[in-house]
Amino acid sequence: MDIRFVERKDLKEKPDWNKLGFGKYFTDYMFAMDWDRENEWHDARIIPYGPIEFEPACVVLHYAQETFEGLKAYRREDGKIQLFRPEMNAKRMQNSNERLCMPKVPVDIFVDAIKALVEKEKDWVPTLPNTSLYIRPVVFATEEALGVHMATNYTFLIILSPVGMYYAEGLNPVKIMIEDELVRAVQGGTGFTKCGGNYAGSIAGQVKAEKEGYDQVLWLDGATKTFVEEVGSMNIMFKIDGEIYTAPIEGTVLPGVTRDSMLHILRDWGYKVNETHLKATDLMRFGHEGRLEEVFGTGTAAVISPVGRLKFKDDVITINDMKTGELTQKLYDTLTGIQWGRLPDKYGWTVEVC
Numbered sequence: 001m002d003i004r005f006v007e008r009k010d011l012k013e014k015p016d017w018n019k020l021g022f023g024k025y026f027t028d029y030m031f032a033m034d035w036d037r038e039n040e041w042h043d044a045r046i047i048p049y050g051p052i053e054f055e056p057a058c059v060v061l062h063y064a065q066e067t068f069e070g071l072k073a074y075r076r077e078d079g080k081i082q083l084f085r086p087e088m089n090a091k092r093m094q095n096s097n098e099r100l101c102m103p104k105v106p107v108d109i110f111v112d113a114i115k116a117l118v119e120k121e122k123d124w125v126p127t128l129p130n131t132s133l134y135i136r137p138v139v140f141a142t143e144e145a146l147g148v149h150m151a152t153n154y155t156f157l158i159i160l161s162p163v164g165m166y167y168a169e170g171l172n173p174v175k176i177m178i179e180d181e182l183v184r185a186v187q188g189g190t191g192f193t194k195c196g197g198n199y200a201g202s203i204a205g206q207v208k209a210e211k212e213g214y215d216q217v218l219w220l221d222g223a224t225k226t227f228v229e230e231v232g233s234m235n236i237m238f239k240i241d242g243e244i245y246t247a248p249i250e251g252t253v254l255p256g257v258t259r260d261s262m263l264h265i266l267r268d269w270g271y272k273v274n275e276t277h278l279k280a281t282d283l284m285r286f287g288h289e290g291r292l293e294e295v296f297g298t299g300t301a302a303v304i305s306p307v308g309r310l311k312f313k314d315d316v317i318t319i320n321d322m323k324t325g326e327l328t329q330k331l332y333d334t335l336t337g338i339q340w341g342r343l344p345d346k347y348g349w350t351v352e353v354c
Contacts, residue, residue, distance in 0.1 A: 173308025
């Protein structure tokens with residue numbers, strides 16, 4: 001793929017790697033590429049990061065034809081930079097785009113564009129422990145027209161942001177509220193896609209949880225409001241009586257890259273993994289009976305996030321005395337060890353950039 005390069009006049013000052021937070025700083029350059037029916041994907045370019053201009057009638061503003069992804073670049077101890085399973089993000093974006101009637105970005109273009117941009121911005125990959133370069137690909141409709149239809153023009157954009165830990169508290173357990181009124185996704189909808197509308201619709205639940213002193217929302221299935229599915233920003237897993245339980249991928253749960261990786265590792269370690277429907281009432285009962293041993297969320301941003309407290313209606317349970325569980329810590333150490341190159345990658349998941 002030929003990529004045109006447009007140089008910016010003044011480069012930004014790098015932020016303090018010790019004070020990155022998450023998604024607050026952005027690199028000097030971004031990748032852009034356009035699609036139309038005649039030329040399909042064309043005009044690949046790396047250009048200065050900055051505002052993008054489009055018309056007030058741009059389709060994405062009115063009908064939300066937009067999908068995005070999230071992955072990271074990691075600096076190894078030897079100074080080299082690598083990605084983690086980028087082809088899986090590419091295929092998930094293809095599935096998201098198909099559901100929203102948007103053109104698919106070919107896997108090779110997706111991966112090659114990320115590699116080219118990360119290599120150009122290699123000095124932005126932080127060097128401190130637990131820091132990385134977050135990668136945000138996004139596709140959105142750019143046609144200037146009103147009327148609900150598949151647009152005739154789209155842009156594929158990639159931006160980069162050096163980040164620290166997703167949660168300020170790091171790997172300390174978070175508190176989760178199970179939402180029993182609002183729903184996130186239903187069968188036949190867009191729950192399995194990574195589109196902005198899914199996240200916009202979840203904010204009301206997040207605000208509600210925060211008002212009650214909780215960090216995140218655990219959503220129930222949209223049909224019966226009975227079975228636990230996923231948290232707003234991550235998949236979730238439960239260790240019950242020594243076995244692992246998590247919601248199945250059936251159209252309402254995001255097929256997380258970290259989720260898939262964790263399940264692969266867990267099965268390798270000999271754990272019985274149950275991808276099945278789990279009632280919220282049973283989950284709370286297991287907590288009271290002492291059978292709910294560990295709970296943890298999984299996702300690219302946080303990697304793994306232990307859960308120390310669950311609330312459902314007026315019922316509250318504490319998991320593992322609000323401490324990070326032994327399995328949770330082992331999973332975090334193993335996956336991040338592979339991602340940062342501290343442990344051998346026997347699964348072939350990492351892709352070296354430079």
